[in-house]
Amino acid sequence: MRQIIIDNKAVKRINKKYPLIHKEDIVSDYELETGEWVSFFSQGKQFLGYGYLGVQNKGYGWILSFKKEQPITSDFLKDCLAEAITKRSAYFNDPQTTAFRILNGEGDNFGGLTIDWYDNYLVLSWYNLSIYQHQKEIVALLSEIIPDIKGIYEKIRFKSESLPESSFVWGSESPEPLIVKENGVNYATYLNEGLMTGIFLDQKEVRNYLVDGFSSGQTLLNTFSYTGAFSVAAAVGGASHTTSVDLAKRSIEKTEEQFRVNGIDPESQTIFVMDVFNYFKYAEKKGFSFDVVVLDPPSFARNKKKTFSVAKDYGKLTTEAVRLINKNGKLIASTNAANVNFDKFEKMVEKGIKEAGKGFKQQRVFRLPSDFAVSNTFSEGNYLKVLVYEII
Known part of the structure; x- marks a missing residue:
């Protein structure tokens, strides 16, 4: 060696x-x-x-x-995968949740690879070419460890000119959409549509917060809404109305589908295709306001001549959002930006609230859920930061 x-x-x-x-x-x-x-x-x-x-x-x-007597062999890899899967036994035994992470890279002592479970289908995400060269062995081990697997897909999350970013690799292909459950809510997913599937599994506890009634009887604005997962969770949890805003045109079709698979008429909700900052101006002009606002932007985004990055612009985003929040309303501020630590993020959000001329009371903090295991020797792996505030 x-x-x-x-x-x-x-x-x-x-x-x-x-x-x-x-x-x-x-x-x-x-x-x-x-x-x-x-x-x-x-x-x-x-x-x-x-x-x-x-x-x-x-x-x-x-x-x-880290053990000299434990070199990396096929048995080592098998044991590592099996141990990670065993840790998720509570998820496997919960019929109300059928999509979750079963291997979280370095959090499960396997840096460079993550594996997600979508109702008996797996999605493997490879983060570098070196670990990808063990793909055949790892796929074979997974099919041996979990005999109930129906099919396996993979995502290539490193630069490659020869590999497709998403592909089906083993077993039988999943239906499209594949309907998965999370805390009893249905979500339509597509396992071979680019790098994303239609739902970010790391936000399951925040969505459950909405399902459990945090937004019951409230109006909710979901910005950077993607497929509207927060909106659907809020509607299932009794929100009086949801508004979803995203720049991508496909967000309308995707969000409408998420409502439909839960028996909710999309026409009863509002969906905008618009730049979020432009929407804030539009909403102020129209006199719109909301009881709950969700902010979950991408770490970096470019729109024509404008760019957005969490590290530079989240404070301004917060200020604009807070101006639309009703008295004693709530702000859910979220980021997965690994280059912004928790303390910096909290300071940015709270400064943004103050600059809107409002007071605040922090009510809740969410980090990664338990299926997204984090190593206590690699704290930066806990990238998700979600802060819930009452705006006073």
């Missing part, structure tokens, strides 16, 4: 079982994307772990095993 020498400056971090290898950590000659398993050693020849090298947005490689 090839040995990779790591700078002594990184050893203390790795000895605490920090799994990510950064470019500057590597001091020996190396090749990337070979797909081979390697061993990591310090400059003083101290064993650090087994893993692989491969470029992705987080770094240059991952350590999967």
Whole structure:
């Protein structure tokens, strides 16, 4: 097994079982994307772990095993996958939720790969070419570990000129749409339509908050609404009316479908195709206001000459949104931007509320749900930050 020498400056971090290898950590000659398993050693020849090298947005490689007596073999991979699946037994045993994550990368000691369960179908997301070169072995292991799998799809989340970003790879293809349940609510999903499926599974606890009556009898504005999942959850939870706003034209068709699969007439709700900031101006002009506003923008977006990034623009977004909130209404502020830590995000949101001339009381905080396992040695893996405020 090839040995990779790591700078002594990184050893203390790795000895605490920090799994990510950064470019500057590597001091020996190396090749990337070979797909081979390697061993990591310090400059003083101290064993650090087994893993692989491969470029992705987080770094240059991952350590999967920190035990010298536990090299990476097919049995090791099988045990790692089986352990992750066992952790989700409560989800598998819940008939009201049939879509959830069963392997969350480094949170399950398997950096570079995530696996989602969609009612007996799997969606594998590969984050670098090195781990992808083990695709056939991992697919075979999954079909052995979970005999109930009907089919497997994959998403290529690294740059590749030769691989399609989404494809069907094993078993039988799923129906379209595939209707999954989450806390008793139906969602229409498409497993082979680009990188997204129609629902972001990491927001399940926030949607359940809406289903459980947080927005009962309230009007709700869902911005950057995508397929309207928050709107549907709110409507099922008794919201008096929902308004969904997204720039993508397909959001109308997708959102209407989500309402229909729950027996809700889309005509009873409002859906706009519009830039969110333009909608804020339009709503103020029309005198619209809401009891609950949901803000869940992409980390970065470009619209013609305008750009939006959470790190720079979330405060302004908050200010504009708060102006549309009724007295003692609620704000649900969310981001999955990994480059903005919790404290910075909280300060941006609260500054934005103040700049709208309002007071606030924080009511609830959501982070990643339990199926999105987070390693206690890799805190940045807990990327989701959702803050709920009463606006005073």
